[in-house]
C-alpha cells in the first residue's frame with residue numbers, strides 16, 4: 001500500500017522533492033544561497049509563505065545552535081519539520097464512532113471531487129462491513145443525481161434521491177429517514193458545489209445542516225470539506241471561506257496524483273485549525289487514503 005501511495009503521488013515527488021534532492025546533490029556546505037533556494041522551492045510548491053518562513057526559521061535556529069553542520073543533516077531536519085507540520089491537529093478517523101447512523105456532510109466548490117470522494121468513502125465503509133446510505137442533496141447541477149446513482153449501483157449501496165431541482169433539505173430529510181429505517185451505520189450527504197451565488201450556497205448548506213440536526217442527534221457528525229490540490233493556494237482561500245460559513249470538521253484533499261505541488265498539504269495543515277483526514281490519489285473508488293503525516297512525508301522523500 002505504501003508503494004502504491006508513492007507511485008500515486010509521484011508527481012509531487014517529481015516536483016518539489018526532486019528539486020530539493022537535486023539541490024542537495026553534491027553540496028558539501030550549507031550556504032545562504034542553499035537556504036534561499038530551499039525556501040523558493042517550498043514556496044513554488046504551494047506550501048504558503050507563512051509555513052515556509054516558519055520552517056526556514058527553525059532550520060536557521062538549529063544551524064545557529066550548531067545542530068546542523070552539513071547539507072545531509074539539513075535535509076533530514078527539513079523532513080522532520082515537514083512531518084511536524086502535518087501532524088498538528090491530527091485526530092481520530094471518522095470510522096471509530098458508534099453513533100448510528102453516523103452522518104457525514106460533504107461540502108466544497110464545484111468540481112473538486114465531492115461526489116467521487118463520497119463513493120470512495122462508501123467503498124471504504126463497505127470494506128469494513130458497514131451499511132452505507134448515500135443522499136443526493138446536490139439537486140442543482142444537471143446529472144449530479146445520476147452520477148451518484150451510478151456510483152451507488154457500482155458499490156451496491158442505496159442512493160436516496162429526488163428529481164433535479166428538488167429542495168436539497170427535503171432530500172436530506174428523506175435520506176436520513178431512509179438511513180434510519182434501514183438501520184444504516186453511515187449516511188453520506190452529497191451537496192451542490194455551486195448555486196446562483198456563493199451566499200445562496202452557504203444559506204442552503206445551513207438549511208441542510210438544520211434539517212440533519214433535527215433528524216439525527218448530534219448530526220452532522222462530520223462535515224468534510226473537499227479541496228482540489230491542483231488549485232494550489234486557491235484551495236486555501238476556499239478552505240477559509242467554507243470554514244467561516246460552516247462548521248467544517250475535516251478536510252479531504254483530492255487529486256494529489258495530479259499535481260507537482262504537494263506542498264499545499266503542508267499549507268493547509270499549517271494554516272487551518274482543521275485536520276486533513278483523507279487524501280485522494282486517483283479517480284477510482286480505491287483511491288482514497290487516510291492522511292498519515294509520517295507516511296506521506298516518507299513517501300515524498302524516499303527513493
Ligand SMILES: Nc1nc2c(ncn2[C@@H]2O[C@H](COP(=O)(O)OP(=O)(O)OP(=O)(O)O)[C@@H](O)[C@H]2O)c(=O)[nH]1
Nearest residue numbers: 110111112113114115116193254255280281282283
Ligand atoms: N486524478 C484525480 N481525479 C479526481 C480525484 N477526485 C476526483 N477526481 C475527478 O474530478 C472530477 C470531478 O469530480 P466530482 O466528484 O464530480 O466533483 P464534485 O465536487 O462532486 O463536482 P460538482 O458535483 O460539479 O460540484 C471527476 O472527473 C473525478 O473523476 C482524485 O483524487 N484524483
Ligand SMILES: [Mg+2]
Nearest residue numbers: 114115138144
Ligand atoms: Mg458532485
